[in-house]
Amino acid sequence: MREVLFDSRWRRALGVGALALLLTTSCGSDDGANDATAETTTSITQAAAVSEPALTWTLPGTLAADFQELQGAMRGRYGMAIMPVGGQRMATFGNWTTGPAWSTMKVPLTIAAIRSDPANGGFAANAAITESDNAAADVLWQALGSPQKAAAAVETVLREGGATQTTVQATRVRAEHSAFGQTEWSLAEQVRFASRLPCLAQSATVMKLMEQIVPSHRWGLGVFPGAEFKGGWGPDTSGKYLVRQFGLIATPSGQIAVAFAAQPDSGAFSDGMNALDKMAALVSEHLGELSAGRCAA
Structure with missing residues (x-):
């Protein structure tokens, strides 16, 4: 069965018809070649000749649209990437790509x-x-x-x-x-690594430790019960903080790899941490749309 990032029931609810519309994530990537995508939209693309430009727009209520709204309410550069464990396709969001x-x-x-x-x-x-x-x-x-x-x-x-x-x-x-x-x-390489982490030899000890993060560091993915995650943060040469985090969320159908990054204009660590909390809440609201997976047997 072809892997999808978003639940097929949600896609069918869109009611695509004779126009043969295709649901895509404009920044989704199989191979990370588009890691520098500056803007993320979940879009409907009308089937058309190669010579005609694609018609795209953001679907209200989707994870991409809600992330776009969240980013618009914050000043700075923010990024999020999601990928099923054992999968090949990822979705990236936002205008922060590497650091x-x-x-x-x-x-x-x-x-x-x-x-x-x-x-x-x-x-x-x-x-x-x-x-x-x-x-x-x-x-x-x-x-x-x-x-x-x-x-x-x-x-x-x-x-x-x-x-x-x-x-x-x-x-x-x-x-x-x-x-x-x-x-x-990069955010894309980090989420890909997270998606394969449970499948790596001798990773079990580290993953168990990633479940035991101290309370003061349990922001962002720490809101998910049983999440295995690790954060990282530090200032650039001007003293402004970059706050990052990646890890795995458990679902009944498998695990989802997630990577976050926040570089607020204020440069404050607390603002970056709060941004990751908001991104994690957004993922939680749309968890039912996302595909999960497991390591290949």
Whole structure:
């Protein structure tokens, strides 16, 4: 059966007729080639000759339309990406597409460290994931060997998770921040990685820790019962914060991978955190429209 991102019952309710209309997500992508899409709309496209321009508009009440409305009410750059676990298609929303991974990179880092030595799955892994402890993450990084070896090990995990374009930094771009945290990780590559995370070898320990995030970090995806997630945040050179988060939401039919990013004009961490809360609430309202999945047997 062909995979779809949105529930077929919702699509049939649109009552498409003789015009042979096709429901699409204008920024949806099979291969991430359109990661830089600046505006997201769920659109109806009339079947037409190749030479004729497509007619598109946003459907009121859809996730895309509601995200567009939410973004219009906030000042800054915001992004969201959604993908079923084990799936191939993603939907991306908003005008934020890529930036530093910050502490979200601690997930593949911790998996790499545990693969290197199962003993790394103890205190350091727990603190790095559940508390986002930077010193603990540095212990895991150093356990992988030289900075170049550590970067290569983390990159191997990313490649297995479908993040084919993400290059892990071996040296510190900014002296006060970790090399891996300053690695550029696009929203599209991050949600693709999340969609394959449960399927990766030796990821179970890290995913269990992602369920145990400390209360003070349980914003955004933390509103979903049983969600496995990890946040990351930090300032740019002018002191303005980027706030990110990715993880997995459980549904009766499987899991949905989600990635968020917020870069408010105010530069305040609290505004970024609140924006992620609003995006998570939006996903919750439209959860019935989204396809979930599982790892292939």
